[in-house]
Every structure is written in structure tokens, then in C-alpha cells.
Amino acid sequence: MPEFFHRALDAAITGSDGTLTPWLAGGDAGMVVYRNTVAKGRADALAGLFPTVERLVGPDWFRDAALIFAAEHPPTSPVLDDYGQDFPTWLARFEPALSLPYLPPVARMDLGWSRAHRAADAPVLTADDLAGRELFGVRAVLHPTVQLFWFDWTAPSIWLANRPDAAPDHIVDWIDRPEGLVLSRPDMTVLHRRLSRAEWLFLDGCRRNLALGRVGLDVSRECPDADISRLFSDLLTARLFTRLI
Structure with missing residues (x-):
């Protein structure tokens, strides 16, 4: 009953x-x-x-x-x-x-912000943690708060221009220009970072648990002008990894 x-x-x-x-x-x-x-x-x-x-x-x-x-x-x-x-x-x-058509991808990024905000805390990998390590065969684990996005349109620009704290008069057009974005919360605040194609490919390879050597080769194949060492250093500085395995 x-x-x-x-x-x-x-x-x-x-x-x-x-x-x-x-x-x-x-x-x-x-x-x-x-x-x-x-x-x-x-x-x-x-x-x-x-x-x-x-x-x-x-x-x-x-x-x-x-x-x-x-x-x-x-x-x-x-x-x-x-x-x-x-x-x-x-x-x-x-x-x-x-x-x-921009509403569904904008909703995905809103949802990604919420997931980053509520994800578990974790240590942040730093350049000091790499000292003396052979990196070719190891994997860099993304921080659990990381949310990755890549679109063939200007969805990230529209999302950033229309966040609650964004300037109300900043207008962005919906055009077919590829853009990438990563959201993360290494500390108390959710951060955003625009991504180049090479950066997104690198992070996506890490998300798929590929070894750093394989990730670097894949990025170089699609983006031959990319400086892989500099790219990895910039992503480390952005505090997007939690450990090496």
C-alpha cells in the first residue's frame, strides 16, 4: 500500500x-x-x-x-x-x-562548468614533479575537474561573452571558426582557458590515457608547427594535470 x-x-x-x-x-x-x-x-x-x-x-x-x-x-x-x-x-x-543552434553547445559548457565546480579536489602536477623523469613512456593524468571542449563553431566565444558576469554589450557572432576551451578548478575557482588545436589534441590524448610520447607524435602529425615541449609546459602552468603514471 x-x-x-x-x-x-x-x-x-x-x-x-x-x-x-x-x-x-x-x-x-x-x-x-x-x-x-x-x-x-x-x-x-x-x-x-x-x-x-x-x-x-x-x-x-x-x-x-x-x-x-x-x-x-x-x-x-x-x-x-x-x-x-x-x-x-x-x-x-x-x-x-x-x-x-548555439544553445546546445552553450548548455554543454554550462554543464561542464557545474561538473568542474563539483568535482573532487586533487593535487596539481607541477614542473618540479617532472624533474629527473623519463616522460616518453609515462602518462599525464588530467586533473579530475578538467572539462574539455572543441567545436567547429564559435561556441566558446559565445559562452564566454554571455556568462552571468560578462559585459552585457559584448556581442559575438555564430560563425564557422573552430574553437577549443578547457574548464578546470585546481583551487577554489573554476577557470577557463581557450585552447589551440594543438593544445586540445594534447589534452585529449591525455584524456584517452595515451603515453606522452604518443601524444606528442599525434599532435606533431596534425600540427607540425607545434612546439610540444613549450605546449606541455604551458599546460602544466595552467595546472591541468594531477599526476604522472
């Missing part, structure tokens, strides 16, 4: 009329206030997780979209910090957003 009631309660909260009739003498009309509260909570959670998307489309458009998403994708956990993992994919097929 308790499980049946809980299922009926959940259905009533999410909009199914009549499910609580056996327990409510006056029907479940009073559930409207609870439905509104639950819907608002889910929409507010999505606005907190995707602030750049909200800024781009405005609060009214975002709230309407968030309510539709929440009705189709109810949370599977009471922890709303984890909610909305499917929102970027959903936006890509949400008809009112089809004319705004």
Missing part, C-alpha cells in the same frame, strides 16, 4: 488528475499548489545550472522551456544539483530552439 500511494502521489504532483481520489474525499484539486511548487523548483534548478543559456534566451523563454523539459524528464534523484544532465541533448531537438 505505501508504494502504491507514493506512485499515486508522484503522478498527482506531475499532473495526473484523479490518482489520489481514493485518499482525498474532496478530490486532488488541492494538488495544484504542490504541482506549481515542484515545477518551479525544477525550473529554478535548471536556471541555476544553465545561466548562460538563460541569459541568451531571456528568463521567460527559458522558464517555459525548463517547464516542458521538467515535465518530460522528472528528476531521478532528490539532489537537484545533478538534474538536467540531458538538457543539452534535449535542446538540440526542442523545436523552438532549432533556430538557435
Whole structure:
């Protein structure tokens, strides 16, 4: 009986009329206030997780979209910090957003910021840790907060120009210019860094657990002008690795 009631309660909260009739003498009309509260909570959670998307489309458009998403994708956990993992994919097929192709990648970067913010703390690999090491056959492990992105369009520029703390008059066009971005939190603050193609290839190779020698060869093959030693030194300075293995 308790499980049946809980299922009926959940259905009533999410909009199914009549499910609580056996327990409510006056029907479940009073559930409207609870439905509104639950819907608002889910929409507010999505606005907190995707602030750049909200800024781009405005609060009214975002709230309407968030309510539709929440009705189709109810949370599977009471922890709303984890909610909305499917929102970027959903936006890509949400008809009112089809004319705004930058929204799904912007949502991915918002989600990446949240993941970097909540990821586990870890030590940071420094140049001193490399002293006396033979590096060709070892792997450099990315810091657990690292979130990597590469797009064929100017999605990172749009994301950076529309963050909550960005200048409101900075306009960026959506054009077919490849851009890379990495987010990380080596200390208390989430940091961003634009990436060249060579830098992204290097970090992606490390993400795929390739040895540094193999990573360097792969980068040199696609970007023959890249200075691999300087590149690795710059990424170390950016504190994007946690250890060698």
C-alpha cells in the first residue's frame, strides 16, 4: 500500500488528475499548489545550472522551456544539483530552439562548468614533479575537474561573452571558426582557458590515457608547427594535470 500511494502521489504532483481520489474525499484539486511548487523548483534548478543559456534566451523563454523539459524528464534523484544532465541533448531537438543552434553547445559548457565546480579536489602536477623523469613512456593524468571542449563553431566565444558576469554589450557572432576551451578548478575557482588545436589534441590524448610520447607524435602529425615541449609546459602552468603514471 505505501508504494502504491507514493506512485499515486508522484503522478498527482506531475499532473495526473484523479490518482489520489481514493485518499482525498474532496478530490486532488488541492494538488495544484504542490504541482506549481515542484515545477518551479525544477525550473529554478535548471536556471541555476544553465545561466548562460538563460541569459541568451531571456528568463521567460527559458522558464517555459525548463517547464516542458521538467515535465518530460522528472528528476531521478532528490539532489537537484545533478538534474538536467540531458538538457543539452534535449535542446538540440526542442523545436523552438532549432533556430538557435548555439544553445546546445552553450548548455554543454554550462554543464561542464557545474561538473568542474563539483568535482573532487586533487593535487596539481607541477614542473618540479617532472624533474629527473623519463616522460616518453609515462602518462599525464588530467586533473579530475578538467572539462574539455572543441567545436567547429564559435561556441566558446559565445559562452564566454554571455556568462552571468560578462559585459552585457559584448556581442559575438555564430560563425564557422573552430574553437577549443578547457574548464578546470585546481583551487577554489573554476577557470577557463581557450585552447589551440594543438593544445586540445594534447589534452585529449591525455584524456584517452595515451603515453606522452604518443601524444606528442599525434599532435606533431596534425600540427607540425607545434612546439610540444613549450605546449606541455604551458599546460602544466595552467595546472591541468594531477599526476604522472
